[in-house]
Amino acid sequence: xxxxxxxxxxxxxxxxxxxxxxxxxxxxxxxxxxxxxxxxxxxxxxxxxxxxxxxxxxxxxxxxxxxxxxxxxxxxxxxxxxxxxxxxxxxxxxxxxxxxxxxxxxxxxxxxxxxxxxxxxxxxxxxxxxxxxxxxxxxxxxxxxxxxxxxxxxxxxxxxxxxxxxxxxxxxxxxxx
Numbered sequence: 001x002x003x004x005x006x007x008x009x010x011x012x013x014x015x016x017x018x019x020x021x022x023x024x025x026x027x028x029x030x031x032x033x034x035x036x037x038x039x040x041x042x043x044x045x046x047x048x049x050x051x052x053x054x055x056x057x058x059x060x061x062x063x064x065x066x067x068x069x070x071x072x073x074x075x076x077x078x079x080x081x082x083x084x085x086x087x088x089x090x091x092x093x094x095x096x097x098x099x100x101x102x103x104x105x106x107x108x109x110x111x112x113x114x115x116x117x118x119x120x121x122x123x124x125x126x127x128x129x130x131x132x133x134x135x136x137x138x139x140x141x142x143x144x145x146x147x148x149x150x151x152x153x154x155x156x157x158x159x160x161x162x163x164x165x166x167x168x169x170x171x172x173x174x175x176x177x
Contacts, residue, residue, distance in 0.1 A: 002105040003136045003150060004036050006158040010105065011035035011098035013162035017169030018094060027091065030074050031098040037070060038062045038102040042138060051113055054123045058112060062103040063119040071096030104128070105158065111135025132157050 011031040015023055038061040049056050060066055075092040082088075107115045107128040112135055114125025134153040137146050 002102075002109060002133055002158060003147075003154060004039060005151075006154045007035040007039070007102050007105060008032035009159055009162050010101045013165045014098055014101065015094060016166045017172075018090075026078065027094070030078060031095060034070055034074060034095050034099040035102050037099060038066065038106075045138075052123070052125070054116065054119050058103075058106060058114065058125065059116045059123070060119040062106060062115045062117070064100060064103075064117055065120070067096045067099035067103070070099045105133065107131075108157070109133045109135040 011034065012028055015028055015031050041055070041057050041059060041061040044051075044053070044056045044059075051057050054060050071092045071094075074095045075088055079086050079088050079091060103115050103117060106112070107117075107126060108131055109127075110131045110133065114127050116123050116125055118124070132153075134150045136150045137144065
């Protein structure tokens with residue numbers, strides 16, 4: 001898996017490239033939390049759930065279905081009623097994409113057993129064809145030399161493209177203004 005920091009960075013970068021000129025802070029926070037949420041499945045290790053089980057690590061919480069459902073639930077929680085200037089469909093799309101970005105990043109890592117993109121309908125695990133991201137150590141090992149190497153790798157493969165996305169979004173909005 002990529003680090004929790006990088007998952008949040010991608011969500012914030014994705015939102016900064018969105019067409020709306022003013023984005024409420026709570027939506028940025030919700031996007032970052034949605035992007036980090038799939039890794040709540042690490043609790044499965046402590047519950048004795050096997051890695052390859054649909055409820056195991058990189059299982060259903062990393063699926064397309066989970067991303068859409070979490071995006072929908074969070075949209076309804078943030079905006080339970082129609083509000084002028086708020087397009088709930090776009091909010092739901094953003095939060096779903098932020099959540100799905102987690103699974104995509106994990107599919108780009110060089111470790112683990114893959115991602116169950118299609119759970120619960122199909123529990124096969126997949127990686128993307130190109131896997132440049134170093135897998136992050138789980139637990140206390142993150143605070144080691146290996147963890148530092150992972151962060152340096154993510155600066156190249158995740159943070160730099162995220163910064164480029166922010167810049168392109170800013171330039172696009174500036175050109176339209």
